[in-house]
Amino acid sequence: MAQPNIIVICSDEHTRSALGCYGSEIIKSPNLDALARRGTRFERAYSTSPLCVPSRASLATGKLVHEIGSWDNGHPYHGVPPGWAHALRSAGWHVTSIGKNHYRSINDDNGFTEELLPMHVRDGIGDLFGMLRKEGAQYPTERVAGSNVGTVIRGPAVMAEAAGAGESNHTEYDRLITDEACKWLHSPERRSGKPWALYVSFVSPHFPLMAPEEFYRLYDEEKVPLPVDYDAAARSVHPVVQAMMKMWNYDDFFDPAKLRRAICGYYGLISFLDHNMGRILDAAKATGNLDDMHVIYLSDHGEMLGRKGIWSTSAMFEPSIGVPYIVAGPLVPAGRVVNTEVSHIDFAPTMLHLAGLPANRGLSGCSLIYIASNPDAERTAFSEYHAGASITGCFAIRRGRWKYTEYVGFSPELYDLETDPNESTNLAGKASFADAEKACRGWLREIVDPEAVTEAAFADQAETIRRFGGVEKVIARGHPGEHALDRKLGFE
Template sequence: MAHGRNLLFILSDEHQARAMGCAGHSVVQTPHLDALAARGTRFTNAYTPSPICVPARASLATGRPVHETGAWDNAMPYTGSMPSWGHALQARGVRCESIGKLHYRNTDDATGFDRMHHPMMVAGGVGMVWASLRDEATRKIASEPMLGAQLGPGNSSYTDYDAEVTRRACDWLDAAGPEPWCLYVGLVAPHFPLVVPQPFYDLYPHDTLPPPKAHPADGYVRHPWVAKQNAFMDSEAHFESEANRQIALASYYGLCSWLDHNVGQILTALDRAGLTENTTVIYSSDHGDNAGARGLWGKSNFYEESVAIPLIMAGPNVARGTCDTAVDLLDVTATLTDHFGAEPVGHGKPLRNIIVDPEPDRPVLSQYHAAGAVSGAFMLRQGRFKLICYMGFEDELFDLVADPEELTNLATDPAYDAVRARLHAQLEAMCDTEAANAQAFAHQAALIAHHGGREAALALGAPGATPPPPSPERGP
């Protein structure tokens, strides 16, 4: 099967898998992603290896799960010490460059790109060290809203950054040249702050927005682990009114359309350069966003809104339609190396192979050891079922075919004991959960000590959204 000569990989940040027209969302407008999906394959059950930025991106770089990368949280970024897909492409002699957000340690690390254009890395080269304090007795509850003080229509440093990244990507494609290339483009929308240019905000009048799903005000009771995690940075509690909440939701959906707009500009530039017919395009995101479901915002749990990701591949000889096999970002890693005949890195499987040979019971793992987690948590998706294992807490088990909104926990139903036991065995075959949990806490304790203890750690890292890099056009 012939591949496109080139590969364009666009990765967004915090894009809920369901927040696309092609995924059937009731209000979100994403015409350019819909068009991309229409000429390729959309993976309907794609997941992140960890529902938080830095660990997910380290796993994407290496094709390895979090318990192998040791990138447990947002203060443990990828450094280039473990082989990446970029290293494999460089060894193959393929031109490999990045534009935009990477969320690695710094630009001095050899992470596998020939050039990094305007990259966003973790703040100060260290990231959110304060969030590595996970014990309830020593952690510090965030006093400011995670989403930022400003909500609604306007511009932010993030929308400015995306506009600049998009412009640079279009310019790069205009001058791409004849040799095979791989270009990674990292956009930050729809990651908070929830501020979006007015025309995109106006797409979502408040009276058109769907009602909040499973909100605590309506009687929903959060799982105890989730309640403790959310208490660390409780955005919902900072809303002044229901109108304020509606502004946040309209802004998130507006940012999804803003993202789509920028993807459209990049794909138009690809077409303008005459490269569409010989370029494979992959679009995905590092994780999702709860966007108000269960009274939660941001990511950091294993409900579909947070842990599922959009994943689309289109290009020469890519089948048109959908693929229901469970996949994750490790499979994207494998796809990037396979496309150029480079040496594989990590444990994933090329998406083309999965399209041709679907696996209805393929297991996918995700895990979380980061901000707000009082213990490690793990997710296994296999077939129609999803198991969520919280260390020291009761499980959750969902039948995603019968209950796609995850409203009925089957973990305490004796009729599903055999299913739960089978999924636990599969989970442990993929990851020793006790060992991973202990190792994460040990590494975080060592990190805190390295930085001088609790008080020093509390001062290290961005309070929420990582600041974008300064730009000659924008200034600091």
């Protein structure tokens, strides 16, 4: 019997709580909600790192960030080690990528049969600025006139200033990705009768938080709830988090009106993403039997969206590292919600399983198909961060009710997510929770040596900075995100 074909939809910066099927009463996401109803939704899904390049390297390979040295947005995946796409292609599958992968270059063998409308890191190098962690480099904020889109806002101010209703090159790019995916599905002759896997990767809902008018207007600026822990009293006092907020001072540029526009913009981008996904699934249905295909939806990482005064990602809190994960198809139970912890390292084994290939291949992850059918397994989800604005290595685990974060050289954090889902009360260091803290520390160290990995990341980044001419040249080069509203489509 032929293996069912596979469609993967990957988004960028979608926190799991901002989706109807994950309990949001605000988000309008009919297509993703319908997918969850006919498949399995993973309630405790995590990114291996709250940043694009490292998390996407994990998705490609099934490896943790520290196992492959993809520390930051300047250490992109370049086809080594081979990943799930290489394995499927070698087994006779036609494997197509459309959209953003954020690898090093299309000139590398990334495993795909073809890459359409690819987006990779800038100049094949990516973000060097984010490696200036010990230097405490702060992104400059300025307005630059005379570009083809008018005034360009650079630095942290872009989060507040660019939020609202409108079109950006990101939304234009996502429309092109959708059109290309629908065209591809209507062109079966391109696949030469082979089984196929289509990996479609959008930019939405990544900032700028600017949503097309029709989707932005689905949300009322006057009624949209503000972050539950936005007030100053609810913000983290941990020195590592404080340093991050100082270096990435996004919140300094928000007032109440801009805050509401940003939230509506983010929600609007999710509805825009949902609309585009619906178009792709409609095309799949029109050109084949969608019920016989496997469909996966996931995101590379989350978005803080003002929670605790933090914007974008990179923090180790739930909105930043928690992602949606939905799988539907003939091998997956319908309407099931699984509370077992899963993460990006489970994606590659899942793709191998769906292709009828051995699912482990030396990987530490597990096929989601197996987990969906055995939902009571006890597992530990793991995430790490070694990039921009982090003054030390950050490591987090989730196991059952416990969420534990270690910051090398600083005090840890322990939260009981069953009683404290907003991570408001740090239980680390409290005598009555000593056993839980000890257990969490042990589970973390079964996965990683935090001190050794932190040292390795800093050393690798220092060598990269040296190779590119030193700190001053890296600062002069700037941060790729400064140009987020002024890029041409299809850049590398």
